[in-house]
Amino acid sequence: MAPIQFGILAFAYQVLDAVGPTDLLFSANKSTMETLGQYGPIDEDLISRAPEFAFHHIGVTRDAVNLGTSQMTIIPTTIVDECPELDILLVAGPYLGNFELHPKHADLIQRHVAAGKILFTNCTGASLVASTGVLDGKKATVNNVEYEWVRKRWPKVNWTREKKWIIDGNIWTGSGAIAGTDMVAHWIKENYGLDVLIQAAVTLDYEPRDSDGLFNVFPRRFASNGEKVSTHVFRHHAE
Template sequence: MAPLNFGALVYNYQAIDVIGPTDLINSGSKEILTAIKTFAPVGDSIVSRAPEVIFHHIGLTKEPVALLSSHVTIIPTTTVDECPELDCLLLGGPNPAFFELDPKYAEFIRRHVAAGKLLFTTCTGAYVAALAGVLDGKNATINHLEFEWVKKRLPKVKWTKEKQWVVDGNLWTGSGAVAGMDMFAHWIKETFGHDVMTAGALGLDFEPRDIDSFLTVLPKRYDANGKQISTHVYEYYDKY
Protein backbone atom coordinates (compact mmCIF):
# COMPACT_ATOMS: atom_id res chain seq x y z
CA MET A 1 0.00 0.00 0.00
CA ALA A 2 1.38 3.40 -0.99
CA PRO A 3 1.87 5.95 1.80
CA LEU A 4 -1.10 8.20 2.52
CA ASN A 5 -0.29 11.85 1.85
CA PHE A 6 -2.34 13.80 4.36
CA GLY A 7 -2.28 17.58 4.33
CA ALA A 8 -3.68 20.46 6.37
CA LEU A 9 -3.68 24.09 5.35
CA VAL A 10 -1.94 26.34 7.87
CA TYR A 11 -3.77 29.47 8.99
CA ASN A 12 -5.12 30.61 12.35
CA TYR A 13 -7.31 27.58 13.08
CA GLN A 14 -8.14 26.22 16.54
CA ALA A 15 -5.29 23.87 17.41
CA ILE A 16 -7.33 20.76 18.26
CA ASP A 17 -9.20 20.93 14.93
CA VAL A 18 -6.11 19.65 13.15
CA ILE A 19 -3.90 18.26 15.90
CA GLY A 20 -6.67 16.00 17.23
CA PRO A 21 -7.42 14.23 13.93
CA THR A 22 -3.79 14.00 12.86
CA ASP A 23 -2.80 12.52 16.23
CA LEU A 24 -5.59 9.96 15.90
CA ILE A 25 -4.49 9.00 12.39
CA ASN A 26 -0.89 8.83 13.53
CA SER A 27 -1.87 6.60 16.48
CA GLY A 28 -3.42 4.16 14.04
CA SER A 29 -0.51 4.25 11.60
CA LYS A 30 1.72 1.31 10.79
CA GLU A 31 4.72 2.95 12.45
CA ILE A 32 2.99 3.58 15.79
CA LEU A 33 1.08 0.29 15.93
CA THR A 34 4.32 -1.57 15.28
CA ALA A 35 5.90 0.31 18.17
CA ILE A 36 3.09 -0.35 20.66
CA LYS A 37 3.05 -4.09 19.98
CA THR A 38 5.47 -4.23 22.89
CA PHE A 39 2.80 -2.94 25.25
CA ALA A 40 -0.55 -3.97 23.74
CA PRO A 41 -2.04 -6.97 21.93
CA VAL A 42 -1.81 -5.55 18.41
CA GLY A 43 -1.54 -8.43 15.96
CA ASP A 44 0.29 -8.58 12.65
CA SER A 45 -3.02 -8.51 10.76
CA ILE A 46 -3.87 -5.12 12.27
CA VAL A 47 -0.43 -3.71 11.53
CA SER A 48 -0.54 -4.98 7.94
CA ARG A 49 -3.74 -3.00 7.26
CA ALA A 50 -2.69 0.16 9.05
CA PRO A 51 -1.67 3.08 6.81
CA GLU A 52 1.74 4.59 6.37
CA VAL A 53 1.13 8.32 6.63
CA ILE A 54 3.11 11.35 5.48
CA PHE A 55 1.80 14.57 7.01
CA HIS A 56 2.06 17.93 5.26
CA HIS A 57 1.34 21.26 6.93
CA ILE A 58 0.80 23.62 4.01
CA GLY A 59 1.38 27.35 4.20
CA LEU A 60 1.50 30.23 1.78
CA THR A 61 5.16 30.39 2.81
CA LYS A 62 7.19 28.47 5.35
CA GLU A 63 7.02 31.28 7.85
CA PRO A 64 5.57 30.35 11.29
CA VAL A 65 1.83 30.87 11.76
CA ALA A 66 0.26 31.58 15.17
CA LEU A 67 -2.86 29.50 15.67
CA LEU A 68 -6.16 30.68 17.10
CA SER A 69 -5.79 28.86 20.42
CA SER A 70 -3.40 27.55 23.06
CA HIS A 71 -0.47 29.81 22.06
CA VAL A 72 0.56 27.22 19.48
CA THR A 73 2.63 28.20 16.47
CA ILE A 74 2.90 25.98 13.39
CA ILE A 75 5.85 26.03 11.01
CA PRO A 76 4.63 24.83 7.61
CA THR A 77 6.46 21.85 6.16
CA THR A 78 5.61 22.86 2.60
CA THR A 79 3.74 25.52 0.63
CA VAL A 80 0.78 25.57 -1.73
CA ASP A 81 3.27 25.93 -4.59
CA GLU A 82 5.52 23.03 -3.54
CA CYS A 83 3.11 20.58 -1.91
CA PRO A 84 3.02 17.08 -3.45
CA GLU A 85 -0.29 15.61 -4.57
CA LEU A 86 -2.44 14.82 -1.54
CA ASP A 87 -4.82 11.97 -0.84
CA CYS A 88 -6.59 13.90 1.93
CA LEU A 89 -6.84 17.57 2.83
CA LEU A 90 -8.04 18.86 6.21
CA LEU A 91 -9.31 22.35 6.96
CA GLY A 92 -9.38 23.35 10.62
CA GLY A 93 -11.69 26.02 11.98
CA PRO A 94 -10.74 29.69 12.33
CA ASN A 95 -12.88 32.44 13.84
CA PRO A 96 -15.18 33.02 10.85
CA ALA A 97 -16.01 36.59 11.87
CA PHE A 98 -12.41 37.66 11.19
CA PHE A 99 -11.20 35.13 8.63
CA GLU A 100 -10.39 35.92 5.01
CA LEU A 101 -9.45 33.12 2.62
CA ASP A 102 -6.35 33.81 0.56
CA PRO A 103 -6.97 33.26 -3.18
CA LYS A 104 -4.06 30.81 -3.40
CA TYR A 105 -5.59 28.70 -0.64
CA ALA A 106 -8.99 28.86 -2.35
CA GLU A 107 -7.53 27.62 -5.62
CA PHE A 108 -5.62 24.86 -3.83
CA ILE A 109 -8.84 23.63 -2.19
CA ARG A 110 -10.81 23.77 -5.45
CA ARG A 111 -8.13 21.89 -7.36
CA HIS A 112 -7.96 19.18 -4.70
CA VAL A 113 -11.73 18.66 -4.64
CA ALA A 114 -12.02 18.74 -8.45
CA ALA A 115 -9.49 15.90 -8.59
CA GLY A 116 -11.91 13.77 -6.55
CA LYS A 117 -9.65 13.67 -3.50
CA LEU A 118 -10.99 13.61 0.05
CA LEU A 119 -11.62 16.93 1.78
CA PHE A 120 -12.26 16.97 5.54
CA THR A 121 -13.35 19.94 7.61
CA THR A 122 -13.65 20.22 11.36
CA CYS A 123 -15.55 22.89 13.23
CA THR A 124 -15.62 26.16 11.24
CA GLY A 125 -13.28 24.64 8.66
CA ALA A 126 -16.50 24.12 6.71
CA TYR A 127 -16.73 27.90 6.46
CA VAL A 128 -13.30 27.92 4.80
CA ALA A 129 -14.41 25.26 2.32
CA ALA A 130 -17.60 27.19 1.62
CA LEU A 131 -15.62 30.38 0.93
CA ALA A 132 -13.67 28.40 -1.68
CA GLY A 133 -16.98 27.48 -3.31
CA VAL A 134 -16.60 23.71 -3.04
CA LEU A 135 -19.64 23.26 -0.80
CA ASP A 136 -22.13 25.02 -3.09
CA GLY A 137 -25.12 22.73 -3.56
CA LYS A 138 -23.62 20.17 -1.17
CA ASN A 139 -24.83 18.83 2.16
CA ALA A 140 -22.57 19.99 4.97
CA THR A 141 -22.41 20.78 8.66
CA ILE A 142 -20.37 23.10 10.83
CA ASN A 143 -19.88 23.82 14.53
CA HIS A 144 -23.49 24.09 15.64
CA LEU A 145 -22.80 27.32 17.53
CA GLU A 146 -22.12 29.06 14.22
CA PHE A 147 -24.88 27.27 12.30
CA GLU A 148 -27.40 30.11 11.97
CA TRP A 149 -24.67 32.67 11.38
CA VAL A 150 -23.10 30.75 8.50
CA LYS A 151 -26.44 29.67 7.02
CA LYS A 152 -27.38 33.32 6.44
CA ARG A 153 -24.02 34.25 4.94
CA LEU A 154 -23.47 31.26 2.66
CA PRO A 155 -26.95 30.12 1.58
CA LYS A 156 -25.75 28.12 -1.45
CA VAL A 157 -24.65 25.34 0.91
CA LYS A 158 -27.23 22.82 2.16
CA TRP A 159 -26.36 23.30 5.82
CA THR A 160 -27.70 20.80 8.36
CA LYS A 161 -27.17 20.16 12.05
CA GLU A 162 -29.08 16.89 12.33
CA LYS A 163 -25.89 14.84 12.64
CA GLN A 164 -22.41 15.34 14.06
CA TRP A 165 -20.84 14.97 10.65
CA VAL A 166 -22.01 14.86 7.05
CA VAL A 167 -20.57 12.99 4.07
CA ASP A 168 -21.41 14.18 0.56
CA GLY A 169 -19.25 12.41 -2.00
CA ASN A 170 -15.61 13.23 -1.29
CA LEU A 171 -16.55 15.98 1.19
CA TRP A 172 -16.58 15.17 4.92
CA THR A 173 -17.68 18.01 7.21
CA GLY A 174 -17.64 17.68 10.99
CA SER A 175 -19.29 19.74 13.71
CA GLY A 176 -17.20 20.89 16.69
CA ALA A 177 -13.57 19.89 17.16
CA VAL A 178 -14.15 16.67 19.09
CA ALA A 179 -17.00 15.65 16.77
CA GLY A 180 -14.38 16.01 14.05
CA MET A 181 -12.23 13.43 15.84
CA ASP A 182 -15.26 11.14 16.02
CA MET A 183 -15.71 11.62 12.29
CA PHE A 184 -12.10 10.64 11.64
CA ALA A 185 -12.45 7.56 13.83
CA HIS A 186 -15.39 6.53 11.64
CA TRP A 187 -13.37 7.17 8.48
CA ILE A 188 -10.44 5.11 9.80
CA LYS A 189 -12.85 2.28 10.67
CA GLU A 190 -14.44 2.34 7.22
CA THR A 191 -11.12 2.64 5.37
CA PHE A 192 -8.71 0.45 7.33
CA GLY A 193 -10.89 -1.66 9.62
CA HIS A 194 -12.58 -1.48 13.01
CA ASP A 195 -9.62 -3.09 14.76
CA VAL A 196 -7.15 -0.58 13.29
CA MET A 197 -9.35 2.26 14.53
CA THR A 198 -9.69 0.69 17.98
CA ALA A 199 -5.96 0.08 18.27
CA GLY A 200 -5.28 3.71 17.35
CA ALA A 201 -7.86 4.94 19.85
CA LEU A 202 -6.26 2.74 22.52
CA GLY A 203 -3.07 4.77 22.39
CA LEU A 204 -5.00 7.99 23.06
CA ASP A 205 -7.45 6.52 25.59
CA PHE A 206 -10.08 7.89 23.18
CA GLU A 207 -13.60 6.49 23.00
CA PRO A 208 -15.15 7.84 19.80
CA ARG A 209 -18.87 8.52 19.47
CA ASP A 210 -21.08 7.70 16.52
CA ILE A 211 -22.72 10.19 14.16
CA ASP A 212 -25.51 10.80 16.68
CA SER A 213 -22.99 11.55 19.46
CA PHE A 214 -23.53 8.29 21.36
CA LEU A 215 -20.76 6.09 22.75
CA THR A 216 -21.67 3.14 20.55
CA VAL A 217 -18.64 2.82 18.30
CA LEU A 218 -16.77 0.16 20.30
CA PRO A 219 -18.36 -3.30 20.52
CA LYS A 220 -20.85 -3.86 23.32
CA ARG A 221 -19.76 -6.34 26.04
CA TYR A 222 -21.90 -8.29 28.47
CA ASP A 223 -21.26 -10.25 31.66
CA ALA A 224 -22.41 -13.82 32.36
CA ASN A 225 -25.84 -12.53 33.40
CA GLY A 226 -26.37 -10.59 30.19
CA LYS A 227 -25.74 -7.20 31.76
CA GLN A 228 -23.90 -4.71 29.56
CA ILE A 229 -20.50 -3.74 30.92
CA SER A 230 -17.96 -1.09 30.01
CA THR A 231 -16.59 -0.85 26.48
CA HIS A 232 -13.60 1.25 27.50
CA VAL A 233 -10.79 0.71 25.00
CA TYR A 234 -8.46 -0.86 27.56
CA GLU A 235 -11.11 -3.30 28.77
CA TYR A 236 -11.89 -4.13 25.16
CA TYR A 237 -8.38 -5.51 24.87
CA ASP A 238 -8.67 -7.59 28.05
CA LYS A 239 -10.09 -10.46 25.98
CA TYR A 240 -6.69 -10.98 24.38
Protein backbone atom coordinates in the same frame (compact mmCIF):
# COMPACT_ATOMS: atom_id res chain seq x y z
CA MET B 1 2.00 0.48 -0.10
CA ALA B 2 2.82 4.17 -0.53
CA PRO B 3 1.98 6.46 2.40
CA ILE B 4 -1.27 8.41 2.26
CA GLN B 5 -0.37 12.04 1.62
CA PHE B 6 -2.34 14.05 4.18
CA GLY B 7 -2.37 17.85 4.09
CA ILE B 8 -3.44 20.38 6.70
CA LEU B 9 -3.82 24.03 5.73
CA ALA B 10 -1.60 26.15 7.97
CA PHE B 11 -3.33 29.33 9.14
CA ALA B 12 -4.67 30.66 12.46
CA TYR B 13 -6.88 27.69 13.33
CA GLN B 14 -8.26 26.13 16.51
CA VAL B 15 -5.49 23.72 17.50
CA LEU B 16 -7.69 20.77 18.48
CA ASP B 17 -9.51 20.91 15.13
CA ALA B 18 -6.35 19.67 13.45
CA VAL B 19 -4.38 17.78 16.09
CA GLY B 20 -7.35 15.71 17.28
CA PRO B 21 -7.87 14.03 13.90
CA THR B 22 -4.17 13.88 12.99
CA ASP B 23 -3.09 12.41 16.34
CA LEU B 24 -5.69 9.67 15.88
CA LEU B 25 -4.44 9.02 12.35
CA PHE B 26 -0.85 8.93 13.57
CA SER B 27 -1.88 6.38 16.20
CA ALA B 28 -3.31 4.25 13.37
CA ASN B 29 0.01 4.34 11.50
CA LYS B 30 1.56 0.97 10.73
CA SER B 31 4.94 2.24 11.96
CA THR B 32 3.36 3.50 15.20
CA MET B 33 1.81 0.11 15.87
CA GLU B 34 5.09 -1.65 15.12
CA THR B 35 6.80 0.57 17.71
CA LEU B 36 4.06 0.03 20.29
CA GLY B 37 4.43 -3.73 19.83
CA GLN B 38 7.41 -3.62 22.19
CA TYR B 39 5.05 -2.72 25.06
CA GLY B 40 2.51 -5.45 24.39
CA PRO B 41 1.48 -7.88 21.66
CA ILE B 42 -0.32 -6.47 18.63
CA ASP B 43 -1.72 -8.90 16.08
CA GLU B 44 0.47 -9.07 12.97
CA ASP B 45 -2.56 -9.21 10.69
CA LEU B 46 -3.86 -5.98 12.23
CA ILE B 47 -0.51 -4.27 11.67
CA SER B 48 -0.42 -5.46 8.07
CA ARG B 49 -3.77 -3.76 7.42
CA ALA B 50 -2.87 -0.48 9.10
CA PRO B 51 -2.31 2.59 6.92
CA GLU B 52 0.71 4.86 6.81
CA PHE B 53 0.43 8.65 6.62
CA ALA B 54 2.77 11.43 5.56
CA PHE B 55 1.61 14.74 7.04
CA HIS B 56 2.09 18.10 5.33
CA HIS B 57 1.38 21.44 7.03
CA ILE B 58 0.75 23.72 4.08
CA GLY B 59 1.46 27.42 4.36
CA VAL B 60 1.26 30.18 1.81
CA THR B 61 4.85 30.99 2.81
CA ARG B 62 7.28 29.22 5.12
CA ASP B 63 6.85 31.89 7.77
CA ALA B 64 5.78 30.76 11.25
CA VAL B 65 2.02 30.64 11.79
CA ASN B 66 0.51 31.67 15.14
CA LEU B 67 -2.39 29.29 15.59
CA GLY B 68 -4.21 31.59 17.99
CA THR B 69 -5.15 29.00 20.61
CA SER B 70 -2.82 27.41 23.19
CA GLN B 71 -0.29 30.13 22.25
CA MET B 72 1.07 27.64 19.74
CA THR B 73 3.15 28.51 16.70
CA ILE B 74 4.00 26.12 13.86
CA ILE B 75 6.39 26.22 10.93
CA PRO B 76 4.79 24.98 7.69
CA THR B 77 6.47 21.87 6.30
CA THR B 78 5.65 22.93 2.74
CA ILE B 79 3.90 25.70 0.82
CA VAL B 80 1.02 25.61 -1.66
CA ASP B 81 3.33 26.09 -4.66
CA GLU B 82 5.54 23.13 -3.65
CA CYS B 83 3.03 20.81 -1.95
CA PRO B 84 3.10 17.18 -3.11
CA GLU B 85 -0.08 15.73 -4.58
CA LEU B 86 -2.43 15.07 -1.69
CA ASP B 87 -4.80 12.17 -1.06
CA ILE B 88 -6.63 13.92 1.80
CA LEU B 89 -6.86 17.57 2.83
CA LEU B 90 -8.01 18.84 6.24
CA VAL B 91 -9.35 22.36 6.80
CA ALA B 92 -9.61 23.25 10.47
CA GLY B 93 -11.76 26.02 11.92
CA PRO B 94 -10.29 29.52 12.06
CA TYR B 95 -9.57 31.05 15.43
CA LEU B 96 -11.11 34.39 14.42
CA GLY B 97 -14.69 34.59 13.15
CA ASN B 98 -13.93 37.13 10.40
CA PHE B 99 -10.99 35.15 9.02
CA GLU B 100 -10.73 34.81 5.23
CA LEU B 101 -8.80 32.20 3.30
CA HIS B 102 -5.76 33.26 1.35
CA PRO B 103 -6.50 32.88 -2.40
CA LYS B 104 -3.77 30.25 -2.73
CA HIS B 105 -5.36 28.12 0.01
CA ALA B 106 -8.76 28.58 -1.61
CA ASP B 107 -7.39 27.49 -4.99
CA LEU B 108 -5.80 24.40 -3.44
CA ILE B 109 -9.16 23.40 -1.92
CA GLN B 110 -10.94 23.86 -5.25
CA ARG B 111 -8.38 21.83 -7.18
CA HIS B 112 -8.34 19.09 -4.55
CA VAL B 113 -12.13 18.68 -4.55
CA ALA B 114 -12.34 18.86 -8.34
CA ALA B 115 -9.86 15.97 -8.51
CA GLY B 116 -12.23 13.86 -6.44
CA LYS B 117 -9.87 13.67 -3.45
CA ILE B 118 -11.16 13.46 0.13
CA LEU B 119 -11.67 16.75 1.96
CA PHE B 120 -12.18 16.84 5.73
CA THR B 121 -13.45 20.01 7.41
CA ASN B 122 -13.68 20.43 11.14
CA CYS B 123 -15.76 22.91 13.11
CA THR B 124 -15.90 26.34 11.42
CA GLY B 125 -13.55 25.09 8.73
CA ALA B 126 -16.70 24.31 6.74
CA SER B 127 -17.43 28.03 6.50
CA LEU B 128 -14.02 28.64 4.93
CA VAL B 129 -14.60 25.85 2.44
CA ALA B 130 -18.08 27.22 1.69
CA SER B 131 -16.44 30.51 0.70
CA THR B 132 -14.65 28.70 -2.17
CA GLY B 133 -17.93 27.48 -3.69
CA VAL B 134 -17.14 23.76 -3.51
CA LEU B 135 -19.94 23.15 -0.98
CA ASP B 136 -22.65 24.67 -3.21
CA GLY B 137 -25.41 22.08 -3.60
CA LYS B 138 -23.72 19.81 -1.04
CA LYS B 139 -25.04 18.73 2.33
CA ALA B 140 -22.73 19.89 5.12
CA THR B 141 -22.53 20.74 8.79
CA VAL B 142 -20.59 23.28 10.80
CA ASN B 143 -20.07 24.35 14.40
CA ASN B 144 -23.58 24.84 15.81
CA VAL B 145 -22.69 28.19 17.38
CA GLU B 146 -22.02 29.56 13.89
CA TYR B 147 -24.82 27.64 12.18
CA GLU B 148 -27.38 30.43 11.59
CA TRP B 149 -24.75 32.93 10.48
CA VAL B 150 -23.21 30.45 8.03
CA ARG B 151 -26.60 29.35 6.68
CA LYS B 152 -27.50 32.93 5.78
CA ARG B 153 -24.10 33.80 4.34
CA TRP B 154 -23.80 30.73 2.09
CA PRO B 155 -27.40 29.76 1.26
CA LYS B 156 -26.44 27.52 -1.68
CA VAL B 157 -25.08 24.95 0.79
CA ASN B 158 -27.55 22.44 2.27
CA TRP B 159 -26.56 23.09 5.88
CA THR B 160 -27.80 20.75 8.62
CA ARG B 161 -27.12 20.29 12.32
CA GLU B 162 -28.96 17.00 12.66
CA LYS B 163 -25.72 15.00 12.70
CA LYS B 164 -22.28 15.42 14.26
CA TRP B 165 -20.74 14.92 10.85
CA ILE B 166 -21.95 14.71 7.26
CA ILE B 167 -20.52 12.81 4.28
CA ASP B 168 -21.45 14.04 0.80
CA GLY B 169 -19.34 12.39 -1.86
CA ASN B 170 -15.68 13.17 -1.25
CA ILE B 171 -16.43 15.97 1.25
CA TRP B 172 -16.68 15.18 4.97
CA THR B 173 -17.73 17.98 7.36
CA GLY B 174 -17.54 17.73 11.16
CA SER B 175 -19.49 20.03 13.47
CA GLY B 176 -16.79 20.64 16.06
CA ALA B 177 -13.29 19.72 17.23
CA ILE B 178 -14.27 16.45 18.92
CA ALA B 179 -16.99 15.62 16.39
CA GLY B 180 -14.41 15.99 13.62
CA THR B 181 -12.13 13.55 15.42
CA ASP B 182 -15.08 11.14 15.71
CA MET B 183 -15.66 11.60 11.97
CA VAL B 184 -12.07 10.64 11.18
CA ALA B 185 -12.44 7.64 13.50
CA HIS B 186 -15.37 6.54 11.34
CA TRP B 187 -13.20 6.91 8.23
CA ILE B 188 -10.53 4.68 9.80
CA LYS B 189 -13.09 2.04 10.75
CA GLU B 190 -14.73 2.01 7.32
CA ASN B 191 -11.42 1.76 5.44
CA TYR B 192 -9.21 -0.35 7.73
CA GLY B 193 -11.49 -2.12 10.18
CA LEU B 194 -12.81 -1.69 13.70
CA ASP B 195 -9.82 -3.49 15.21
CA VAL B 196 -7.40 -0.99 13.65
CA LEU B 197 -9.48 1.88 15.03
CA ILE B 198 -9.60 0.34 18.49
CA GLN B 199 -5.84 -0.17 18.52
CA ALA B 200 -5.32 3.46 17.49
CA ALA B 201 -7.78 4.69 20.12
CA VAL B 202 -6.06 2.68 22.87
CA THR B 203 -2.99 4.87 22.65
CA LEU B 204 -5.13 7.97 23.30
CA ASP B 205 -7.51 6.43 25.87
CA TYR B 206 -10.23 7.59 23.51
CA GLU B 207 -13.62 6.22 22.51
CA PRO B 208 -15.29 7.79 19.47
CA ARG B 209 -18.98 8.57 19.10
CA ASP B 210 -21.21 7.90 16.13
CA SER B 211 -22.75 10.61 13.92
CA ASP B 212 -25.56 11.04 16.47
CA GLY B 213 -23.05 11.75 19.22
CA LEU B 214 -23.62 8.37 20.90
CA PHE B 215 -21.03 5.88 22.14
CA ASN B 216 -22.15 3.14 19.77
CA VAL B 217 -18.95 2.66 17.79
CA PHE B 218 -17.21 0.14 20.02
CA PRO B 219 -18.93 -3.08 21.16
CA ARG B 220 -21.29 -2.79 24.13
CA ARG B 221 -21.69 -4.97 27.18
CA PHE B 222 -24.58 -5.29 29.56
CA ALA B 223 -24.21 -4.22 33.18
CA SER B 224 -25.69 -6.33 35.98
CA ASN B 225 -28.87 -4.22 35.85
CA GLY B 226 -29.30 -4.97 32.15
CA GLU B 227 -28.28 -1.53 30.92
CA LYS B 228 -25.82 -1.19 28.07
CA VAL B 229 -22.41 0.09 29.08
CA SER B 230 -19.33 0.99 27.10
CA THR B 231 -16.58 -1.57 26.62
CA HIS B 232 -13.48 0.25 27.80
CA VAL B 233 -10.93 0.28 25.01
CA PHE B 234 -8.12 -1.10 27.16
CA ARG B 235 -10.22 -4.04 28.35
CA HIS B 236 -11.44 -4.71 24.82
CA HIS B 237 -7.88 -4.57 23.48
CA ALA B 238 -6.63 -6.93 26.16
CA GLU B 239 -9.23 -9.51 25.16
